[in-house]
Amino acid sequence: MSKITIGITGINAVDNPGPGVGVARSLKEDKELDVKIFGLAYDAMEPGIYMDWLIDKSFILPYPSGDQTAYLERLYYIKKQYGLDFIISNLDAELPLFIKYQNELASNGIQTFLPTQEQFRLRGKDRLIDVAEKINIKFPASKVVTSYTELEKAVDELGLPVMVKGAFYKAHRAYTTQEATGHYNSIVAEWGYPVILQRVVAGDEMNVIGVGDGEGNSLGLVAIKKMWITSSGKIWTGITIKNEDMLTAAESFIQRYKWRGGFELECIVSEGEVHLIEINPRFPAWCFFATGVGINLPSNLVRKAMGIPLLENADYPAGKLYVRYTYELITDMEPFQLISTKGEK
Amino acid sequence: MSRLHQLAINEEGFIFDPATGESFTVNSTGLFILQELKENKSTEEIVVALSKEFEDAPETTERDVIDFVAHLKTHRLM
Secondary structure, X not given: OXXXXXXXXXXXXXXXXXXXXXXXXXXXXXXXXXXXXXEEEOOOOOHHHHOOOOOOEEEEOOOOOOOHHHHHHHHHHHHHHHOOOEEEOOOOOOXXXXXXXXXXXXXXXXXXXXXXXXXXXXOOHHHHHHHHHHOOOEOOOXXXXXXXXXXXXXXXXXXXXXXXXXXXXXXXXXXXXXXHHHHHHHHHHHHOOOEEEEEOOOOEEEEEEEEEEOOOOEEEEEEEEEEEEOOOOOEEEEEEEOOHHHHHHHXXXXXXXXXXXEEEEEEEEEOOEEEEEEEEOOOOOOOHHHHHOOOOHHHHHHHHHHOOOOOOOXXXXXXXXXXXXXXXXXXXXXXXXXXXXXXXX | OOHHHHOEEOOOOEEEOOOOOOEEEOOXXXXXXXXXXXXXXXXXXXXXXXXXXXXXXXXXXXXXXXHHHHHHHHOOOO
């Protein structure tokens, strides 16, 4: 098997980390998969750039919200100069671009393994209720609002506290109608309409990570419970679980929608009932947890896309603990100078 | 299989529920009762077994076992 060069975004391993470093680490763990990892960063300070035991070479990309031609040309430059066979996109902000141009990228020799446009739209809060029903789990009572009048009516119906959410991004908890109005205004200003108000479900935060092969089959699933989270809600300590209702729902999700690529279902489990909160159409930042318990999802995603025999996923054990920690890396100025001045190192 | 039967129980009385990720600890008496319950023993059988296992078992043993089982039910383990 010849070496595969894989570009990975989201190498911003900061306090609210991107998934890239966990994805890179997972791929390096698969000793049968001979990979060279290119870190695709948006800022010279992204820690992954300096983690040379995982990331073999790094490049700065233009922002995906800017000129899309410039973005693609940057990728083609990397392909031409250094070779680039595959990209794993790990950030919400760039996924629409990669999904839109996945065929064009493929025709230029850069493979991806992403959901379709229609699958990508399933994560919209206005679609989740339908998804939850079809995969046989609950969805917290919600109201779609587009005006102050509707907002006040929704608060009356749902009660307080209430979650105020954008259709795709942002979620805030509000304890008063005034607070809900403030969050509504900020979401509309940043992301536009509609805004979704959702009843708060008290319970345990449990998530499933998986990969669908695009034909209705799972390439691996792992369920976890978050035990300790940061102030921004990111996992710091977690444990693997076997919540059969949640795992069955994830299987149904893959099968019913023929999901293609990595995903995470965020759920709240309350009194034994599973409530769907979010669908993330990519790997979460904790994806190395799955690798650590024997389910290497990034590797199987690449293997499936590249036609390489899949890893046989053994069942994972419940009760395995995940502990995130901070680490300091001391290095020379040179890599920083190179990435700042040349955009690559 | 019931949640009770899925519980991972170690010798020190650390209990892990793989369905919910919750963990808790029990003392030696609680550990004994849990192991008996996993073997599908009835309350009466557990009271008799406890009295044999612990020579100084109090007269309130039956009520304590019933309370313990009720506690497990509130945690949806039974």
